[in-house]
Amino acid sequence: MKFLIPNLQPYSGMTKRRDIKALLFDFDNTLFYSFESYFVALNRSLAQQGLPELSRNEFVKLVRISESNVSLRKSLPAFLRPLVGEVDVEKIERVVEGYKKIFPEVDINLTFAPSSNIQALCFLSSKFKVAIVSARPDSRGIELLLRKFKLDECVDTIITAKDAPSIKPSRAQLLMAAQRLNVEPKGCVMVGDSPRDMEAGRKAYMKTIGVTSGVWSREELRKAGADMVVNELADVVKAVTSLIEPY
Structure with a gap:
């Protein structure tokens, strides 16, 4: 399989509100607690x-x-x-x-999604395109859990290890997600619970939000390049608004 990874140029400054089109979520211990x-x-x-x-x-x-x-x-x-x-x-x-x-x-x-995560994802999916970007080998388990919790219609695409030449902290999976969503990388925000989520987001020139729902501390996520760190997925609603406020 041939993977097409677009060339990127870094951008500077705060992204304007109208430029944010998509949210990319890590799956394990970000959307679902596994x-x-x-x-x-x-x-x-x-x-x-x-x-x-x-x-x-x-x-x-x-x-x-x-x-x-x-x-x-x-x-x-x-x-x-x-x-x-x-x-x-x-x-x-x-x-x-x-x-x-x-x-x-x-x-x-x-593995489960707490009610606050379900509500947050449903709300965010009504405002933005949504992708899951996971290091899992394939999407079967993710798809089953999304259907179990009636969230399958809230996700536009799923990128796993088999879909890209390398996994996070490489940017390859994130660029593949942006490509499938037909959104420029700078129009995406990467949300995850680990340093490699943050590193991958920065490499792809995306804004990044760290969530302390995994095994990593606020300081570690900040050090890895998170633009903002929140305690749980429900806080991402406010965080996204903060990140994309116009100048």
Whole structure:
């Protein structure tokens, strides 16, 4: 598949109100709260292989490492080593494959959108075009959850890992979303809970809003380039208005 990534030039100054056309949302722990699903699925897979489960604190550290796009195959052994010593590569591979098989069922049952997120997304989708930009391998789980919470009509397009040559913090997925929405990148705002969301947004010359609903602090999101940081998705309504006020 050939991916067309347009050339971009940086822009300066505050974007005018009429220029904002689209909002790009990260999915996990921004729109939907999925921390528990990933945590439960991994521990079930570890248990199947006779390995100790990770604590929540250990899992948070694992999630933070994944921010640098370090694969589970590479990061997991370091967490298991203090508990059981070295774990052979074949067993780690079985854990990873088991995790992939277990996750979809856990995801559809445990991942959820709080009512405040549902209301915010419904309102924002009536004012702007909306895309989901996720590092998930494909859109199947996202689509199921959107339908479950009756939000499928609030999202215009979904970009996952299979849709672009590289994932966040690369700008490729964001540019693909803008292209599908037929909106210039400078007319988009990227909303996410992690530094790589903010970094990707800045690389694409988009405004960025960080949400502290994941495992990252306000300071870390600011340092990664967030134009504004809010506590939850409901606050994005006011944040978007603030970012696009005319001069």
